[in-house]
Amino acid sequence: MELMPNFDLHRPTEVEEAVKLRAETDGALYVAGGTDMIVNVRRGIEQPAALIDLSSVQELQEIVEDNEGLHIGASVTLQTVTNDRRIQAEYTGVAEAAAAVAGPTHQSYGTVGGNLCLDTRCLFYNQSEWWRKSNDYCMKERGDICHVAPGGKRCFAAFSGDVAPTALIHNAEVDLVGPNGRRRVPLTDIYRNDGMNHLAIEPGELLTVLHLPKTEAGQPSAYEKARVRGSIDFPLAGAAVWLKQVDGKVEELRIALTAVNPYPQLVKKLDKFSGTKLDDSALDEIAEMVQSQAKPMRTTTVKPWYRRRVVGAIARRLTAKLSEAR
Template sequence: MELMPDFVLHRPTSIEEAVKLRNETDGALYVAGGTDMIVNVRRGIEQPAALIDLSVVSELREIVEDDEGLHIGAGVTLETVSQDTRVLKHFTAVAEAAAAVAGPTHQAYGTVGGNLCLDTRCLFYNQSEWWRKSNDYCLKKNGTVCHVAPGGKHCFAAFSGDVAPAALVHNAEVDLVGPNGRRRVPLADIYHNDGMDHLAFEPGELLAVLHLPKSEASMPSAYEKARVRGSIDFPLAGAAVWVKQSGDKIEELRIALTAVNPYPHLIKGLEKFSGTELNDGALDEIAEMVQSQAKPMLTTTVKPWYRRRVIGAIARRLTKQLSNTT
C-alpha cells in the first residue's frame, strides 16, 4: 500500500450538487462507503484529484416502498439491506447477496451503489503500485499487454460484486443521474462485456436508486458464492436463482452469475424449461448451460476450470432447493 495521496474531498448534500461537482471538477470520482475506492487509491490504481463523497446525501440513504415495489437508495448500506424484513421476505437473493459481501465491517460501510458500480478485478490489477510496475503494468492500467491473454487487446477482469446478479434475477432497474437529467434503465443495461470499461454510464453519471419491482416479489430466490475464506473474500464464482413454478412445472427460471465474466451475466436460453418438470435431467442441463456461459479466465489464484465447475454446481443446487420450496 502507498501512503494516502493528496486529493480534494467534496461532501455534497444533494444528488444534483454531487453530479455538478463530479462533472465540473477535473479528475473527480465518486466515493460512497469507500471500502473499495480507498483501497484502490492506496494502491495507486485510482489517482483522483478530487473525491465526491456521497455519504451525506440523505436522498441516497432511503428505502421507499410503494405499489410498484421497493426503491433502495444507492447510499443504503449492505448491512441495512441484508437485515430489511421486506428485502428478506420478497427479494431474498438480494438480502443474501448483501450479507455475503466481504465481512461485517465492510457491510456496515459498503453501499448498494458502490457494490453495483464496483470496478472489475484481476490478479494482475488489484496489486500495489510497485507490484504492477515490476510486472510492466497491464492493459487495464498503464501497460500494453494483458498478462491473462497476452496476444489480445481485450481485458477479462471479472465483475465480482455480489448484489448485481441477485438484483438481476428480480428484474431490477436503476436510476442514473447525470448532467442531462435522470433516466431509468434495466440494471442489465448498465454493464458492458469489457473488463476495462464495464459500466455503460454517460460521463459523470451517478447511480441513485435500485428499483426492485413488486411484480417479481415473493417468488423464491437465493444467492450463493464460492470464495477462498468464508469470512471475507470476493466471490470466485457466484450465482443467483429465481424460480416461478406452477405445480411441478417451471413457469419461469432466471439465473445470473458474478465473478466469471467482466459483467454480471444473465443466463440466456432458460425459457426452454418453461412448462417442463424440474427433474434430474433438466437440472443437469441447467448446470451445463451455466458452465458454458460462464467464461472465467486466469484472473484469480484459483483456476478457471474449478470456478466453471463450481458455478454450475451452485446454480444446479439453488434451482433444486428453490423448486422444493414452492
C-alpha cells in the same frame, strides 16, 4: 499499500450538487462507503484529483416502498439491506447477496451503489503499485498488454460484485442522474462485456436508486458463492437463481452469474425449461448450460476450470432447492 495521496474532498448534500461537482472538477470520482475505492487509491490504481463523498446526500440513504415495489437508495448500506425484513421476505436473494459481501465491517460501510458500480478485478490489477510496476502494469491500467491473455486485445478483469446478479434476476431497474438529467434503465443495460470499461453509464452519471419491482416480489430467489476465505472474500464464482413454478412445473427460471465474466451475466436460453418439471436430468442440463456460458479467465489464483464447474454446481443446487421449496 502506498500512503494516502493528496486530493480534494467534497461533501455535497444534494444529488444535483454531487453531479455538478463531478462534471466541473477534473479528475474527480465518487466515493460512497469507500471500501473498494480507498483500497484502490492506496494501491495507486485510482489517482483522483478529488473525491466526491456521497455520505451526506440524504436522498440516497432511503428505502421507499410503494405500489411499484421497493426503491433502495444507492447509499443504503449492505448491512441495512441484509437486515431489512421486506427484502429478506420478498427479494431473498438480494438480502443473501448483501450478507455475502466481504465481512460485517465492510457491510456496515459498503453501499448498494458502490457494489453495483464496483470496478472489475484481476490478479494482475488489484495489486500494489510496485507489484504492478514490476510487471509493466497491464492493459487496464497504464500498461499495454493483458497478462491473462497476452496475445489478445481485450481485458478480461472480472466483475465480482455480489448484489448485481441477484438484482438482475428480480428484473431490477436503476435511476441514473448525470449532467443531462435523470433516466431510469434496466440494470442489465448498465453493464457491458469489457473488463476495462464494464459500466455502460455516461461519464459522471450517479446511480441514485435501485428499483426492485413489486411484480417480482415474493417469488423464491437465492444466492450463493464460492470464495477462498469464507469469512471475508470476493466471489470466485457466484450464482443467483429466481424460480416461478405452477403445479410443480417451471413457469419461468432466471439465473445470473458473477465473477466469471467482465459483467454480471444473465444465463440465456433458460426458457426451454418452461412447462417442464425440474428432475435430475433437467438440473444436470442447467448446470451444463451455466458452465458453458460462464467464461472465467486466469484472473484469480484459483483455476478457471474449477470456477466454471463450481458456478454450474451452485446454480444446480440453488435451482433444486427453490424447486423443492414450492
